[in-house]
Amino acid sequence: MLLELADVSKSYPTGEGILHVLRGVSLALDAGESLALTGESGSGKSTLLHLAGGLDRPDQGAIRFGGQDIARLGDRELASFRRVSVGLVFQQFNLIPSLDVGHNLAFQARLGGRHDADWTDRLAERLGLVKLLERYPEQLSGGQQQRVAIGRALAGxxxxxxxxxxxxxxxxxxxxxxLDLMLALLAETGAALLMVTHSTRLAARLGRRLHLTAGRLT
Incomplete structure (x- = not known):
């Protein structure tokens, strides 16, 4: 088992009291497996994703990666975990505007000390980015920017x-x-995928699907 969330809860204070976002959520993800997480807006999908990636800490419960509870790691250890073990792909792309495509692709891998020029070149070729390496994000279409974001996530x-x-x-x-490209590259690398989506059509293309409602999985 690669990733396990065990009885995880998360809440946030608001002006109207405590907002309970996740209520005792448990799930498991094996290496090489793909899992779609669906649910209405505000159901806690992004919060769950952030907890799994060590971007936030749970109020209670365990988040185990390779058997280690990352919720108990110190800030420096958690930052190292994010740099080395996790690749993030967001809806908003989040490319660095001052870097060209080639440097955006390598950015995360360099941070984690895992840059492999040959692998990055292969990613650029597979993602159709070879002729775009010297362009900047503002010069790319949305689909091109997302392919760069996927390559950056996989480069390390x-x-x-x-x-x-x-x-x-x-x-x-x-x-x-x-999505076709991302799934093909994931199959090649053996990485696991946890994807948040509103689309039941896209969710059906992954290996498993879980639905989040009012902070609970069904």
Whole structure:
């Protein structure tokens, strides 16, 4: 088992009291497995993803990665975990505007000390980015930017990819093509995928699907 969330809860204080976002959530994800997480807006999907990636800490419960409870790691250890073990793909792309495509692709891998020039070149070729390496994000289409974001996430060969509505800003045809590429590359690397999506159609293409309602999984 690569990732396990065991009885995880998370809440936030608001002006109207405590907002309970996740209520005793448990799930498991094996290496190489893909899991879609669906649910209405505000159901806690992104919060769950952030907890799984070590971007936030739970109020209670355990989040185990390779058997280690990352919720108990110190800030420095948690930052190292994020750099080395996790690749993040967001709906908003989050590319660095001052870096060209080539440097955006390598950015995360360099941070984690895992840059492999040959692998990055292969990613650029597989993602159709070879002729775009010297362009900047503002010179790319939405689909091209998302392919760069996927390449950046995979460049360090992480064990886990967390994707939050990765095709949400793309038209259906472009989104399908981007997901095709991501799934093919994940199969090649053996990384696991946890993807948040509103689309039941896209969710059906992953190995498993769980639905989040009012902070609980069904």
């Amino acid at each position: 060969r992480p064990q886990l990819i967390l994707a939050d509505e990765p095709t949400g800003n793309l038209d259906e045809a472009t989104g399908d093509a981007v």
